[in-house]
Amino acid sequence: MSVTLTVNGRRQTLDVADDTPLLWALRDHLQLTGTKYGCGIAQCGACTVHLNGNPVRSCSLPVSAADGQQVTTIEGAEGPEIRALQEAWHELAVYQCGYCQSGQLMTAANLLANNANPSDADIDQSMSGNICRCATYNRIRDGIKHAAGELSGSAGKADREGAQ
Amino acid sequence: MNRSTGLSRRLFLVRGAQAGAGLTLGLSLPMKILAADGVTGATGKNSDTRLDANAFVAITPDNRVIITIKHLEMGQGTYTGLATIVADEMDAAWEQVEAVSAPADKDKYKNLALGVQITGGSNAIRNSWTQMREAGAAARHMLLAAAAEQWQVPVGELSARSGEVIHAASGRRASYGELGTAAATQSVPDEVALKEPGDFTLIGKQQLPRKDTGKVDGSARFTQDVQWRGMLTAVVAHPPTFGGKVERFDAGEARKMPGVKAVLEIPTGVAVLAETFWQAQKAKNALAVEWDNSAGSGLSSGKLYAEYRELTGKPGLEAQSEGDAEAALAEGDSLEAFYEFPYIAHAAMEPMNCVVKKTDGGVQMWYGCQSQTWDQQAVAEVFGIRPEQVEIQTLYAGGSFGRRATLDGNYAREAAEIAKAYGKAVPIKLVWSREDDMTGGYYRPLYVHRVRATLDDQGGIDAWHQRIAGQSIFRAGPDKVDRTTVEGATGMPYTAANLQVEVHNTQELVTPHFWRSVAHTHTAYVAETFIDELAHKAGRDPVEFRLDLLGDHPRHAGVLKLAADKGGWGKSLPDGHFQGIAVHKSFETYVAELAEIARGEDGKFRVVRVTCAVDCGVAVNPDVIRQQMQGGIGFGLSAALFSEVTIENGRPQQDNFDSFQVLRMRHMPAVDVHIVPSAEAPTGVGEPGTPVVAPAVANALFAATGKRFRRLPFGKEVFSI
Ligand code: FES
Ligand code: FES
Numbered sequence: 001m002s003v004t005l006t007v008n009g010r011r012q013t014l015d016v017a018d019d020t021p022l023l024w025a026l027r028d029h030l031q032l033t034g035t036k037y038g039c040g041i042a043q044c045g046a047c048t049v050h051l052n053g054n055p056v057r058s059c060s061l062p063v064s065a066a067d068g069q070q071v072t073t074i075e076g077a078e079g080p081e082i083r084a085l086q087e088a089w090h091e092l093a094v095y096q097c098g099y100c101q102s103g104q105l106m107t108a109a110n111l112l113a114n115n116a117n118p119s120d121a122d123i124d125q126s127m128s129g130n131i132c133r134c135a136t137y138n139r140i141r142d143g144i145k146h147a148a149g150e151l152s153g154s155a156g157k158a159d160r161e162g163a164q
Numbered sequence: 165m166n167r168s169t170g171l172s173r174r175l176f177l178v179r180g181a182q183a184g185a186g187l188t189l190g191l192s193l194p195m196k197i198l199a200a201d202g203v204t205g206a207t208g209k210n211s212d213t214r215l216d217a218n219a220f221v222a223i224t225p226d227n228r229v230i231i232t233i234k235h236l237e238m239g240q241g242t243y244t245g246l247a248t249i250v251a252d253e254m255d256a257a258w259e260q261v262e263a264v265s266a267p268a269d270k271d272k273y274k275n276l277a278l279g280v281q282i283t284g285g286s287n288a289i290r291n292s293w294t295q296m297r298e299a300g301a302a303a304r305h306m307l308l309a310a311a312a313e314q315w316q317v318p319v320g321e322l323s324a325r326s327g328e329v330i331h332a333a334s335g336r337r338a339s340y341g342e343l344g345t346a347a348a349t350q351s352v353p354d355e356v357a358l359k360e361p362g363d364f365t366l367i368g369k370q371q372l373p374r375k376d377t378g379k380v381d382g383s384a385r386f387t388q389d390v391q392w393r394g395m396l397t398a399v400v401a402h403p404p405t406f407g408g409k410v411e412r413f414d415a416g417e418a419r420k421m422p423g424v425k426a427v428l429e430i431p432t433g434v435a436v437l438a439e440t441f442w443q444a445q446k447a448k449n450a451l452a453v454e455w456d457n458s459a460g461s462g463l464s465s466g467k468l469y470a471e472y473r474e475l476t477g478k479p480g481l482e483a484q485s486e487g488d489a490e491a492a493l494a495e496g497d498s499l500e501a502f503y504e505f506p507y508i509a510h511a512a513m514e515p516m517n518c519v520v521k522k523t524d525g526g527v528q529m530w531y532g533c534q535s536q537t538w539d540q541q542a543v544a545e546v547f548g549i550r551p552e553q554v555e556i557q558t559l560y561a562g563g564s565f566g567r568r569a570t571l572d573g574n575y576a577r578e579a580a581e582i583a584k585a586y587g588k589a590v591p592i593k594l595v596w597s598r599e600d601d602m603t604g605g606y607y608r609p610l611y612v613h614r615v616r617a618t619l620d621d622q623g624g625i626d627a628w629h630q631r632i633a634g635q636s637i638f639r640a641g642p643d644k645v646d647r648t649t650v651e652g653a654t655g656m657p658y659t660a661a662n663l664q665v666e667v668h669n670t671q672e673l674v675t676p677h678f679w680r681s682v683a684h685t686h687t688a689y690v691a692e693t694f695i696d697e698l699a700h701k702a703g704r705d706p707v708e709f710r711l712d713l714l715g716d717h718p719r720h721a722g723v724l725k726l727a728a729d730k731g732g733w734g735k736s737l738p739d740g741h742f743q744g745i746a747v748h749k750s751f752e753t754y755v756a757e758l759a760e761i762a763r764g765e766d767g768k769f770r771v772v773r774v775t776c777a778v779d780c781g782v783a784v785n786p787d788v789i790r791q792q793m794q795g796g797i798g799f800g801l802s803a804a805l806f807s808e809v810t811i812e813n814g815r816p817q818q819d820n821f822d823s824f825q826v827l828r829m830r831h832m833p834a835v836d837v838h839i840v841p842s843a844e845a846p847t848g849v850g851e852p853g854t855p856v857v858a859p860a861v862a863n864a865l866f867a868a869t870g871k872r873f874r875r876l877p878f879g880k881e882v883f884s885i
Contacts, residue, residue, distance in 0.1 A: 034382015135798020
């Protein structure tokens with residue numbers, strides 16, 4: 001069957017079996033390989049993408065369910081949250097093997113978009129669906145807080161500048 | 165991408181490899197495979213004019229210094245670590261340095277500690293330390309010589325800094341990129357002077373940006389991401405039990421499914437080839453395979469624990485013997501304990517996979533290869549060709565923890581079998597599902613330890629007697645001691661008047677394998693929880709008790725004191741908080757960890773903090789060391805608290821992250837890492853953080869509950885999941 005979806009702002013029509021998980025449609029049909037396969041059963045979060053702005057496990061979502069919807073992957077992620085997180089990830093040397101990190105970043109970007117100043121408990125709650133076998137959790141936590149700080153700092157700065 | 169062969173490049177460097185010099189010279193061709201037509205899966209830039217200073221260093225006219233890394237980057241930071249050493253000695257600027265993977269070539273790129281090209285034993289830095297320094301120093305020497313010739317000044321008047329050669333007297337300077345071509349005509353030095361540690365500019369710096377890039381924007385290429393024109397994806401229906409075989413199968417349905425190119429029986433199961441993963445996976449599910457599971461029907465974890473426990477009642481192979489432990493035990497008031505360790509999977513984030521293509525001249529492969537030499541042998545065996553005909557381009561691995569370095573080639577061999585059975589010269593990507601990965605064996609084996617000990621009148625150890633039963637990872641027979649089963653039990657640092665360590669090597673259908681820190685995963689647990697028991701029996705503080713018995717081992721004592729000090733050992737703690745401590749040396753690195761646990765309102769515990777002290781000699785990249793300690797602690801904690809594979813009737817009972825539980829964000833303690841300043845040669849950090857955390861937490865749990873936990877994992881009931 002054919003499915004039409006908007007991926008990273010571009011309309012794409014795919015000729016795929018409708019039960020193909022969105023993950024494999026992205027990887028094998030659109031060559032968007034930044035989104036990873038880790039478990040296939042919505043347990044690890046490596047495959048996290050945004051569907052209409054909300055994080056979903058693309059391994060467990062049939063592509064047909066995304067028909068007509070907006071999909072954002074790590075390759076196309078934009079906005080202050082993801083930028084701040086990516087910078088923090090470099091600055092704090094968060095990643096090790098890196099395989100889980102697209103998913104971590106997509107989940108964290110959504111957390112920051114909804115919660116500008118997440119507590120440890122908020123981070124535990126939002127991020128515990130994303131496994132990192134390299135156990136980079138300490139730095140993911142620090143990275144999220146660092147990014148949150150940068151965002152509120154720059155937002156605060158913009159406000160101040162705007163007021164002058 | 166330009167097509168490039170070695171021939172179009174200027175060659176230089178004529179000195180042959182000098183025995184023992186550690187610097188292997190000659191033209192390296194790390195880009196050769198990358199330049200093959202149609203590949204989009206590999207990383208790296210290409211250049212027709214690049215100059216290779218030696219097997220490890222190349223300088224391009226656009227002023228990039230490309231360092232060839234002979235070890236697999238699997239997250240442990242080896243691209244950064246090895247590049248730091250080379251770049252420091254050659255005075256390159258960190259920003260101009262790029263790291264690329266070495267091709268499979270044992271002569272040039274073998275692990276100097278192990279004699280084959282392999283990443284393991286936490287020795288990437290240790291085995292390459294001098295080799296990388298010499299490679300960098302040789303390149304620097306040639307750059308200086310080239311500048312001296314060009315400027316007609318004595319080389320002694322030149323200095324090098326941050327990727328430039330400088331002539332202070334005339335104010336002249338030139339970048340390495342500018343000098344590369346002229347440097348190519350210089351002869352290779354027979355000897356090079358290495359820097360004094362005080363002159364290091366990069367080594368020991370707190371935080372250099374990592375050289376394994378592309379990992380925050382999805383652009384890093386893992387095996388899973390390799391895409392070739394015309395590539396097929398292969399999946400395999402594997403037997404559900406250890407020792408299982410295909411009895412018969414019906415592929416009629418599967419063959420008719422969209423995208424399916426072939427269904428092939430191979431030695432390890434039934435392979436399905438299709439245009440995409442999902443097509444292959446669906447066809448695999450449609451296969452009707454009848455398995456003969458008889459071989460493994462008697463295999464169960466419960467049975468193995470019972471059998472092994474019985475074995476530890478009988479004398480085994482002697483691994484270490486001092487004095488007469490049995491006689492001393494007979495006299496004293498002895499403590500005795502049995503310990504049980506389960507099979508455990510590595511569960512690297514990227515399930516095993518491999519891309520293979522038959523060519524006229526042999527085979528090309530692209531994947532996160534951890535032992536190029538072993539895999540070349542395995543694949544050559546499949547095709548009946550020579551190992552050198554197997555070209556391997558090593559890509560980033562999404563974790564490994566030992567999993568990817570197999571003695572028999574395992575999944576690389578399977579990929580080769582598929583390519584051979586299919587016969588056509590198209591690229592094939594073998595993709596294992598998480599279930600294939602987790603149920604596929606190559607586990608840290610199941611072990612039982614029996615340990616007995618007595619104290620002497622002064623509170624020292626009079627006798628320590630330990631027997632281990634389980635599989636030898638090197639498949640040693642019944643009459644050979646395999647250090648991968650006993651190390652960490654042998655070589656105990658505590659003074660004991662009488663010491664006996666014995667082992668029973670068992671044989672099972674389950675493939676045994678190296679798992680981050682190998683034998684230390686269980687030997688450290690036994691040593692460090694049992695010494696804690698002895699301390700309590702002696703009525704002593706566990707830290708002081710250990711320190712008294714560590715007389716000849718100052719580096720153990722050093723990290724133990726540092727962890728105790730920084731972690732506030734013995735300080736007053738909030739209600740419901742408890743401490744435990746452990747110290748262990750593995751892979752020549754000394755680590756102590758102090759764990760603090762807290763009881764929650766539901767009565768369940770959490771590990772709230774781990775204070776880690778590490779002595780790994782010269783700290784090449786302090787931040788990578790901290791990363792590896794943090795990650796190693798998280799990895800060890802997973803195994804301590806939750807992870808195991810249990811086998812029933814030959815069948816693994818856990819196949820994905822719902823049943824095989826691993827550490828998640830909410831379980832991760834804060835981790836403080838303290839590095840002991842040292843001028844000793846650097847040693848490894850990938851593994852040594854891992855084995856120490858389980859005993860530290862178990863000792864804290866004893867402080868909290870008065871109970872000893874002697875079977876791993878111990879967290880399912882008492883820790884919050
Ligand atoms: S691959 Fe989708 S959650 Fe693991
Ligand atoms: S960085 Fe390796 S799995 Fe997260």
